[in-house]
Amino acid sequence: MGEVTETRTESLVFAVNGQKFELYNVDPSTTLLEFLRSQTPFKSVKLSCGEGGCGACVVLLSKYDPVIDQVEDFTVNSCLTLLCSVNGCSITTAEGVGNSKDGFHPIQKRFAGFHASQCGFCTPGMCVSLFSALVNADKTNRPEPRRGFSKLTVSEAEKSIAGNLCRCTGYRPIADACKSFAADVDMEDLGLNSFWKNGESDEVKLSRLPSYNHNNASSNFPEFLKKELKAGANLASKGYHWYSPVSLEQLQSLLQGVEENDETSMKIVVGNTGTGYYKELVGYERYIDLKYVPELSTIRKDQSGVEIGAAVTISKAIKALKEENDYDPHRGKMVFEKIADHMEKIASAFIRNSGSVGGNLIMAQRKQFPSDMATILLSVGTLVNIMTGQKHEELSLEDFLGMPPLHPKSVLLSIKIPCWVSRKKDVSSESDTKLLFETYRAAPRPLGNALSYLNAAFLAEVSAFSDSTRIVLNNCWLAFGAYGTKHAIRARKVEEFLAGKMLGASVLYEAIKILETIIVPEDGTSSPAYRSSLAVGFLFEFLSPLVDTPPEISNGCLNGYNTTEGLMDSKLKQNYDQFGETKPPTLLLSAKQVIHSSKEYHPVGEPIQKTGATIQASGEAVYVDDIPSPSNCLHGAFIYSTEPLARVKGIKFKYGSLPNGVTGIISVKDIPGKNVGSVTGLGEEPLYADEVAQCAGDRIAFVVADTQKYADLAANLAVVDYDKENLKPPILSVEEAVERCSFLEVPPFLYPEQVGNFSEGMAEADHEILSAKLKLGSQYYFYMETQTALAVPDEDNCIVVYSSTQSPEYTHDTIAKCLGLPGHNVRLITRRVGGGFGGKALKSIPVATACAVAAYKLQRPVRMYLNRKTDMIMAGGRHPMKITYSVGFKSNGKITALKLDILIDAGIYPDVSAIMPEHMVGTLRKYDWGALSFDIKLCKTNLPSRSAMRAPGEIQASFITEAIIEHVASTLSLDVDSVRTINLHTYNSLGLFYKNHAGEPLEYTLPSIWDKLATSSSFYHRTEMIKQFNRTHKWRKRGISRVPTVHEVGMRPTPGKVSILKDGTIVVEVGGVELGQGLWTKVKQMTAYGLSLVQCGGTEELVEKVRVIQADTLSLIQGGMTAGSTTSEASCEAVKLCCNVLVERLTALKERLLEQMKSIDWETLILQAHMTSVNLSASSLYIPAISSISYLNYGAAISEVEINLLTGETTTLRTDIIYDCGQSLNPAVDLGQIEGAYVQGIGFFMLEEYPTNSDGLVTANGTWSYKVPTVDTIPKQFNVEILNSGHHQNRVLSSKASGEPPLTLAVSVHCATMAAIKEARKQVISWSGQKESDSALQLEVPATMPVVKERCGLDSIQKFLQWTIVNTIGTK
């Protein structure tokens, strides 16, 4: 070992929110997040994915540079950043940005005021991302912004949160909160907020916004830290070391001392973001941080190019490449600029800020990482500089990528990007040459953190041919990567083929044919044909503007240009325009919200700000995992089965002994009571597999360890010994379930009734479609907070359990049963839930129960916070299903009969699957089918049990109904919208289908919504415009679709309790749980309204006096489950009943007091009531009357999309929604529900794939493979109107539900995509001259990019070229 390793160990010094931390003995594998969450009071840094993919853990990192006396501020994700690497840095968390004690920051206040926080789990990370953007923008020397604004631009504001996921809001309000700081924002564009009312002037609006002074924007780097600065530290703890060499010599000597052939002996690190992809389960003995070696951290520029040190972060490289353009606009401008632009699409800002250029390339070289960097740099002839021992070597990136994996002790020192310039008078063509460079990537999300299916970068030198009308391709460099290849490659055969050619359709066609033989993804790569077709698409996009086509084919763009230079430029420009992206400079174009608030029940009906939104934004809101661990606390992790049906013979651990920190393993034999993991009225499931594991993902045991990290590591090291002898094969499909008669029961009272007579309906039909088939997959909840619980043993055999659950009561009952305890020994507490969406209705119960069993057995507190992978494997998600339908219809599109056979894959345990038929049929009835007949079976399979997910059954049914309508329309060659319209219910048919749930005639608002939406969104005009667009655009097509929703919901009994304290403040408990849906806010408003009926002075401010408190199952019983969209209104009604009682008690006193005094205010009344022993607490159980138990919700949506035929990318250009909320209890909350649900629906229909392996084990296990919508995938224009449909006698203060029904409207995006695809197919069919019928065309769910492209025709370019070749010959 060299000299440096013997260096004296130093301390690690840094600051968090201005507080100094000095640490010795740090385990170098500790992440910043682990430290912050376990060693500091700052819990705003949330763990959600643990792999750099969500932004929940983002912090601002500030570094001081004493040489220039400047502080550099940037975001990093704390879940991958190693603690030792923050030496000398200052960290700001959301609490440091602002908090309840020192004052909230305007960011936090605006997030609250723009209704941009629902469950709040993503909000601190969002706020920090925006804070960093503000701090950095305001440091620039851009012109002074208007007073109250920052120097940030709208585009930067939107992009600042592009890497942060939110599962609740649908992003629009978050984007508004961010944009409210932007200097160039038009105040008109900012959406609904609690600061101003519509119509107020910009000045008034600005005066009402929480004020912001850009001169104060700073991260406040602590002075004391400036004195602590040193160039990195060498740290040691229990045999583990962290080294920060400051010279190449030190680095060499450190590397020399490393043992050969020992994988765990040493790790070189820069940003450590690579572990987000290659999860590392082991720690290393030595970590060597490269950041302080000058040669690796500098950027050098000269005439020949730009040399970038390998440890330079991607963000800094981008900046340097852009600056390069600034100082000499001609030299390599276009190439550097485009490289920088492409790099901005890598990962997210907070990854680019810590991830290094070298780290990326090393991952690509050693471990086949599907890198963007490698591809783009390959195309421009980049050189790399490597150090092995004392030896330095320069080689081309191409050779570097192609050589065997770099030796662990070799270091990439730098890369050199040569300078590319257009040359004058090329020898071969005797004319000027022009340099063309483009980069491409096709990824599920344009910006938000998604690896590409394929990326490419092309450089070409072209010149004008001597006849001045055509262009010659002199040379080209074509790089492709990430498509399922070992590393990025150059398509040399294509390059050689094209060199010196004058491009025509035939040449291009030949080139593509060669390319097809080169871009062949390795076995096992998903969507291989799609990826190959992307390569063709990108090459075509690059070269076709150079193709010499006759005027009639290229729209005559050759005419009128005389000079070669002019010809080339205009030709290129015009021809590239045909692919020209319609992407606006900002991600979102506009949004409009129309609400009608009502004063009738003030403050009910007001769009007031969500309760607790500011403490959510500052990260002070306490979620289960934020509760400090009681002393002696242990942590658990599930060991689950990876086999679908297998006897469990035993569990061992890899490497023999019990892993580090493990205290024990709990399994079925440790259960003192009954082996139940969840119990509901619909059935129960075991907590742990009893001998036989029933599905992949089934719980086998629970490993308990000192920390969550150790528990997770141990669970990962568990090796289960399975035995399948004498067991039947597992049932892994609905077909097998049918074959083996494996079904779950649906109680008769839950099975819906048929409507009319199917045979008679079919007899009336002019046409029929028989036994058509549809298929639907699952969807994962992706709540930002995964399942979590903390169980604490209490005196006298009692236990207190904190659980993030939608069902405290059921969790309580299950724990009591499992522990064999009387109910009153268990107390279940739920304060807030970081997103549920149905996933925490039942699936949370075994988590809490497992903690309770372990805590009870070990008599120590036990907690668990599921890692994302385990959560995804166990969650089950939505019900997949297969559908067969037969439908009869008239020639005008009127449907007369529909019959459905639906096989639902319910998984292994009953869960709540029995509700599925009723829920599905509730939505299937939304059209007048004449007669509706169905057979719905719940198939019991050896797969994880499926659970309710937001709009369970309804979203599937909305897809089925629209797919049938589309099938009918295309069979008849009718316009789909007219078929929808003709099949909408009349009030009479509505009554026939929904019986007495149909409500009064006036309550049936769908027909008026249908028409109103067409008018407000200019539907018919836009439909014509789209036709025009499709006629004139070859490679982009648009579609539009209008869909209705009729959504039945049911009310359930719900308790409430209202207590008035001596000082007049009010405490409320309700059965419902706050999941982010705004339940507490509505309850607060209702309490204030209910108590204001006492009619004394001071009740106007009552809403400020109300606090809704956590659910506590011993304090308020019969809470049931928070689900089905109606818990808020039921909780409100329960509270109102309490208020009625209290008002009655207080009114008598008030009357008496009024006789003595002229007026009486609230405080005095309550004090008097207290003194005269009036009972100031009332509780109630709201039981819905038969007349109000069930009702229908209505709405409609129109979506317009554009698809890119070359990539399959779908962009939602615009969505308009009108939704009937009755008289909304809080329009701001309901708007949030509508938009958020809709975007979750877009996820289901367009993005979210939840695949399994052949054993049913979920394989999409994190943010890398599961893609929920991000801010760049929501509608560019998003207009929502909440209809106030007036008085509804049987509703809670005339209100209606909003949580789930709007989700089903997202099918409009899918339908619009289908419409666009049909246009694309028509074109391809015309090129191939075939006559194909598209009437049975289906579009899978989700309609991901590969799916859309496949439907458009993977070989559409080849067909086009063939057609062109034939036509060109024909015209010559």
Ligand SMILES: Cc1cc2nc3c(=O)[nH]c(=O)nc-3n(C[C@H](O)[C@H](O)[C@H](O)COP(=O)(O)OP(=O)(O)OC[C@H]3O[C@@H](n4cnc5c(N)ncnc54)[C@H](O)[C@@H]3O)c2cc1C
């Ligand atoms: C969420 C997420 C999304 C991403 N998306 C994309 C994307 O879309 N496109 C894309 O191209 N990339 C993407 N990346 C990859 C990202 O660019 C890399 O993780 C990052 O650049 C690695 O740099 P690092 O400094 O963090 O490397 P580290 O994690 O510190 O190191 C990575 C590996 O390289 C080794 N190493 C690092 N530097 C050197 C060196 N100079 N010499 C020798 N060995 C070295 C390390 O030992 C380690 O094995 C994504 C990453 C994340 C986490």
Ligand code: FES
């Ligand atoms: S938890 Fe760190 S990025 Fe998701």
Ligand code: FES
């Ligand atoms: S508010 Fe964003 S995840 Fe819930």
